[in-house]
Amino acid sequence: MSQAMAELFRRITLGVYVVGVGGARERRNAFTAAWVVPVSFQPLLLVLSINPKHSSYQLLKEGGGFSVNVLRRDQLELAAHFGGPSQTDKLAAVAWHPGKTGAPLLEDVLARFECEMTEEHPVGDHVLIVGRVLDGVLLQPEAEPLIYRETGDMDGASMIFPDRF
Amino acid sequence: MSQAMAELFRRITLGVYVVGVGGARERRNAFTAAWVVPVSFQPLLLVLSINPKHSSYQLLKEGGGFSVNVLRRDQLELAAHFGGPSQTDKLAAVAWHPGKTGAPLLEDVLARFECEMTEEHPVGDHVLIVGRVLDGVLLQPEAEPLIYRETGDMDGASMIFPDRF
Secondary structure (H helix, E strand, C coil): CCHHHHHHHCCCCEECEEEEEEECECCEEEEEECCEEEEECCCCEEEEEECCCCHHHHHHHHHCEEEEEECECCCHHHHHHHHCCCCCCHHHHCCEEECCCCCEEECCCCEEEEEEEEEEEEECCEEEEEEEEEEEEECCCCCCECEHHHHCCCCCHHHCCCCCC | CCHHHHHHHCCCCEECEEEEEEECECCEEEEEECCEEEEECCCCEEEEEECCCCHHHHHHHHHCEEEEEECECCCHHHHHHHHCCCCCCHHHHCCEEECCCCCEEECCCCEEEEEEEEEEEEECCEEEEEEEEEEEEECCCCCCECEHHHHCCCCCHHHCCCCCC
């Protein structure tokens, strides 16, 4: 574990997202993620890095897609809710509807994207999921997005980062 | 071209970096990039999405690595300098030294990372470069990082984004 390494990596500026997965046989989940980046203009592609030990990884593959719901600066509590343990049905607490791929889309967010998974590449302890952006909407153009660094160590990253390179 | 699509994608929060490449036979370059994201804790990996038509892509492959220099909020001019056309030796204008892979490290930046390229994956009109983080340093912990959205349309992204999904 390393607070210093976590501090360094917090200088890679990231947003905070609720990523929705699943849809096949009504099995769905959503989780908080920050490792999301655009990677291509034509076609429009996003990459998500996901821990394959996470149950949402299987749900993502079952459904063949994922949603990226952009959180506002005042939605830290929602980030914590979807960042917590998976025992309960976290989606029961919020308004959502299924998108084109079946993955859940949150109603009250700044913006959202719907992606179809096109490929995956294992990288270290995660897997890169490449998603073709099928649709997207800017719901609250005046709102400020939540920035990952502003969440402090909410996700416990300092306990996961190694202490050396 | 689409201003609306660029506006939507600006809600994926990103930083602004000068990525240094090259080192083999003293051939080096650096360019402004925003599509950088951490993707693994163990080992520490970053992903950079690069346009393979960019001359820096060849330099990156020659040198086998790249540096990620994190810009401060007051370094918009530096972002523009390294985002401009490649005819001139852009590095001549700044203080830098070669890092472990030979790629240039800028002296006056918030933080920086040195990466060895471990793999690449073509994705749409870009290529994902996976970099193992060999070293990194937080030089100016009190400084605020430059946020991509704050650069407006400096990089002309609204002229590159397609107008539909």
